[in-house]
Every structure is written in C-alpha cells, then in structure tokens.
Amino acid sequence: MSININKGNTETPTRLLNIAFRVDASLHIGSGHVMRCLTLAAAIRKAANVNITFFCRDATGNSNENIIQSGFELVRMAPPKNTIDLKNYSSWLGTSIDDDCEEFLKLTAGKNYDLIVIDHYAIDNHWHNKVKSITKKIMVIDDLANRKHNCDLLLDQTYQCSTVKYSHLINNHTKLLLGSSFALLRPEFLDFQKASIVKKERTLLIMFGGTDPDNLTLQVLARVIKLKYFERINVILNKTAKNVKSVFNFALCHKKVFLHISPSNIAEIMSTATLAIGAAGTTSWERCALGLPAVVIVQADNQREIANALQLAEVIRFISIAEIEGKLIKEIEFWQNRLKLSNDVHKNCINICDGKGTVRVTNEVLKVIE
Structure with missing residues (x-):
C-alpha cells in the first residue's frame, strides 16, 4: 500500500x-x-x-x-x-x-x-x-x-x-x-511561488495569524499608513478575530488599505506583497515558500530562538511588541534598502522552505x- x-x-x-x-x-x-x-x-x-x-x-x-x-x-x-x-x-x-x-x-x-x-x-x-x-x-x-x-x-x-x-x-x-x-503548507503556496518572486508591486502585507489576540494589526496600521512607499496594504484576518470590526472601520477610512476576512486565496494575496509584517509561527514558512521577507513581531518568549535564526538567515527582521513604536519603521526602511540591492533575499527564503x-x-x- x-x-x-x-x-x-x-x-x-x-x-x-x-x-x-x-x-x-x-x-x-x-x-x-x-x-x-x-x-x-x-x-x-x-x-x-x-x-x-x-x-x-x-x-x-x-x-x-x-x-x-x-x-x-x-x-x-x-x-x-x-x-x-x-x-x-x-x-x-x-x-x-x-x-x-x-x-x-x-x-x-x-x-x-x-x-x-x-x-x-x-x-x-x-x-x-x-x-x-x-x-x-x-x-x-x-x-x-x-x-x-x-x-x-x-x-x-x-x-x-x-x-x-x-x-x-x-x-x-x-x-x-x-x-x-x-x-x-497548502499546495497553492508552491503554485504561487514563481509569481511571488517576480512581482514588482509596492504592496505591504499585514498578517498576524487568524485571530490576532494582541490587536497588533491596528497598532501596525496606525504607523505604516503614513508611509508613501507602499501603494497598497493588504490585511488578512479571520472573521473570528475580536478586533476585525475595528480594522474594517480603519480600512474604510484609508483607500489603500484592503481587508481580507477569512479569504480562501491567502497564498495568492501573499504572493502580491513586496514585504510582510506579521507573527512568528506557521506563517514564517508560508512567507519563505513565497520568497517573501518580513518584519516579524515576537509575541512570546518561545518564539525568540526561531526568530533569531531566521534573522541570521536574512529572511526576517524581528522586534518585540514593546518596540513597535520605536523600531518598526526603521526595520521597514532596512528592507526597502536591502531589496533594492539584491534579489538574494528571495532565494534565502526558499532555501529555508521550498513549499x-x-x-x-x-x-x-x-x-x-x-
């Protein structure tokens, strides 16, 4: 058998x-x-x-x-x-x-x-x-x-x-x-891998797992909305997230913010992003399979070891929740400069997780x- x-x-x-x-x-x-x-x-x-x-x-x-x-x-x-x-x-x-x-x-x-x-x-x-x-x-x-x-x-x-x-x-x-x-990872992450690597759009992805219990989505949105570099900001949340209504209202007030609630095409949405901001955990491997670098916000002590390893591999930059206000924009600017210099980041990601x-x-x- x-x-x-x-x-x-x-x-x-x-x-x-x-x-x-x-x-x-x-x-x-x-x-x-x-x-x-x-x-x-x-x-x-x-x-x-x-x-x-x-x-x-x-x-x-x-x-x-x-x-x-x-x-x-x-x-x-x-x-x-x-x-x-x-x-x-x-x-x-x-x-x-x-x-x-x-x-x-x-x-x-x-x-x-x-x-x-x-x-x-x-x-x-x-x-x-x-x-x-x-x-x-x-x-x-x-x-x-x-x-x-x-x-x-x-x-x-x-x-x-x-x-x-x-x-x-x-x-x-x-x-x-x-x-x-x-x-x-679901098969679609491998399906969208090539398209993700060759993308040219200046699109930011914000995704903190399905429920985002710490309401990091709104904290991040409040800071990145002022950045002119990104022409589009995609936000992914589960419909069971307790702050989904607040994020929805935020998106209504800002034309370049698009909220996707429990979408069936997560890999496709992620593949359009130039950079991601999100959590550690399973989404780390999804991002890597799509060649997508990220700023990761560590939410628990047990996430620090893996976050440090991924940062050394040059596929993420990580900060703590307490550092969102002081360091988030600096880490985004780091990736903007890094991606202008080389495409090696995409290869580094896929070497970690090929999908x-x-x-x-x-x-x-x-x-x-x-």
Missing part, C-alpha cells in the same frame, strides 16, 4: 484507512494548529482511501466551520471548563488531561484507528498511553519539546530543528521529521500506517 505522491501515483489502496486528529483552536491559542492539520489531512485524503475525523473542543473562536467546509467529519468536544493561561501550556485543554482523554475515548464510540494525529501543547505521553488500545499508530506535531511523547512519528517543522531537541522525550522507535523542509513539505510528510505518514 506504499504510495509515492511525489511521482503522481494515482493508485488507491483497497483498504479504507481510519485517521483521527485531536487538535483545538480558540481566540486564545489561535487557529494555526488546526490549519496545519487540515493541510495534512487534505494531502492524505488526496493520496489514500481514508476516512478522517477531527476531534475538537467547542471553544470560543474555534475553527470548526473550516473543518466542516473542508469536507471532514467533526466531532465536537465539550467547551473548556477552565480558564486558559497562555504561559501554562497544560491549561490549553481547558480541562484535565484525564478528562480530555476519557471524553475522547467515549466519543470514538468503540472505533479503531490506523493513526491518531495529535497537535496540542497540553497533551503528552500520559494521553498517548491511554489511547494506545484504539489505534495502531500515533503521530505528534510539536515544536516546544517540553514533554514526553509515546508516538511512532513526530513532526517539528521548526527551522534548523535537530534530533537532540527530542532525544530525551521519545521512544527508540519514534521516527522524527524535523526542520522546515517538512513544513505543512514541498506536505508531500514529504504525507509520504512518511503512509509508510508508517501501511
């Missing part, structure tokens, strides 16, 4: 595979975990005969509608009981790990799975051990490396991620997929469950 989707193999396995995803999204934790799981799920569905079910807590600001619109079965878990503390990852379930696992097992209704994929900072080997009886294999998507995992496949798409990071947290049989060459990571991960997933 081995399928190499790199070669366009259209063979379909006769046995129906059952795969479950355990992942959450909310106003607090954002939508990035769900979005990358949807990307992987779509690629697996295209390559294999498979039934895929998402198990997600019904939190405020969830991405459940995106899952349903993508054509996947959704099982809604109970809303969070407890307050989520962003600095305390174990609280991100909104309940205890035992209660979450018991609810998951009850909702599976006695089903057995070929694979359970877990993308959740609050879930560790304790949860994995409890679900081992209903699945042949377990896959974990992580980047924190702050807890133990009992899994068969572990994906960390962080740039320059090494095996040392997880050596004390996994079993001997765990296969590691490490580095930005495994970044889970083919989803294909690589999908092939490894099918190998594990064959």
Whole structure:
C-alpha cells in the first residue's frame, strides 16, 4: 500500500484507512494548529482511501466551520471548563488531561484507528498511553519539546530543528521529521511561488495569524499608513478575530488599505506583497515558500530562538511588541534598502522552505500506517 505522491501515483489502496486528529483552536491559542492539520489531512485524503475525523473542543473562536467546509467529519468536544493561561501550556485543554482523554475515548464510540494525529501543547505521553488500545499508530506535531511523547512519528517543522531537541522525550522507535523542509503548507503556496518572486508591486502585507489576540494589526496600521512607499496594504484576518470590526472601520477610512476576512486565496494575496509584517509561527514558512521577507513581531518568549535564526538567515527582521513604536519603521526602511540591492533575499527564503513539505510528510505518514 506504499504510495509515492511525489511521482503522481494515482493508485488507491483497497483498504479504507481510519485517521483521527485531536487538535483545538480558540481566540486564545489561535487557529494555526488546526490549519496545519487540515493541510495534512487534505494531502492524505488526496493520496489514500481514508476516512478522517477531527476531534475538537467547542471553544470560543474555534475553527470548526473550516473543518466542516473542508469536507471532514467533526466531532465536537465539550467547551473548556477552565480558564486558559497562555504561559501554562497544560491549561490549553481547558480541562484535565484525564478528562480530555476519557471524553475522547467515549466519543470514538468503540472505533479503531490506523493513526491518531495529535497537535496540542497540553497533551503528552500520559494521553498517548491511554489511547494506545484504539489505534495502531500515533503521530505528534510539536515544536516546544517540553514533554514526553509515546508516538511512532513526530513532526517539528521548526527551522534548523535537530534530533537532540527530542532525544530525551521519545521512544527508540519514534521516527522524527524535523526542520522546515517538512513544513505543512497548502499546495497553492508552491503554485504561487514563481509569481511571488517576480512581482514588482509596492504592496505591504499585514498578517498576524487568524485571530490576532494582541490587536497588533491596528497598532501596525496606525504607523505604516503614513508611509508613501507602499501603494497598497493588504490585511488578512479571520472573521473570528475580536478586533476585525475595528480594522474594517480603519480600512474604510484609508483607500489603500484592503481587508481580507477569512479569504480562501491567502497564498495568492501573499504572493502580491513586496514585504510582510506579521507573527512568528506557521506563517514564517508560508512567507519563505513565497520568497517573501518580513518584519516579524515576537509575541512570546518561545518564539525568540526561531526568530533569531531566521534573522541570521536574512529572511526576517524581528522586534518585540514593546518596540513597535520605536523600531518598526526603521526595520521597514532596512528592507526597502536591502531589496533594492539584491534579489538574494528571495532565494534565502526558499532555501529555508521550498513549499514541498506536505508531500514529504504525507509520504512518511503512509509508510508508517501501511
């Protein structure tokens, strides 16, 4: 049943595979975990005969509608009981790990799975051990490396991620997929790569993930709107973002600001940009695949290491939230001058992430469950 989707193999396995995803999204934790799981799920569905079910807590600001619109079965878990503390990852379930696992097992209704994929900072080997009886294999998507995992496949798409990071947290049989060459990006980022590199427009992109809980979009807009260099400013926000109405009103007052709410053509919109201002995380790999340099605003301490590495690779410049007022315009001017001198920046970006990571991960997933 081995399928190499790199070669366009259209063979379909006769046995129906059952795969479950355990992942959450909310106003607090954002939508990035769900979005990358949807990307992987779509690629697996295209390559294999498979039934895929998402198990997600019904939190405020969830991405459940995106899952349903993508054509996947959704099982809604109970809303969070407890307050989520962003600095305390174990609280991100909104309940205890035992209660979450018991609810998951009850909702599976006695089903057995070929694979359970877990993308959740609050879930560790304790949860994995409890679900081992209903699945042949377990896959974990992580980047924190702050807890133990009992899994068969572990994906960390962080740039320059090494095996040392997880050596004390996994079993001997765990296969590691490490580095930005495994970044889970939708196919359209590769489709728009060439067009993005040759673009000539003076367009700025502002994109701080789906929900932008810190309202960075408005903070940035208030400063860049005065710049004459950019002829157009594209802003991308999810419709569940709590400040979407304020950004909408800002865009109404400024002709060169265009707000895109939950667009289906994110890669196309991004490909028209000369420069981006945004967050660390998954969007870093999306920008790199499009050859798009950026000013990144670090929102958490765990983002600093990767931001520093990407700055050394000359694909981003990063600042903290506290530095927006004093440094943002200076960093934009840095990129304006740098891009006039050389096109190497675009090559540097694509060397970090070529946009083919989803294909690589999908092939490894099918190998594990064959």
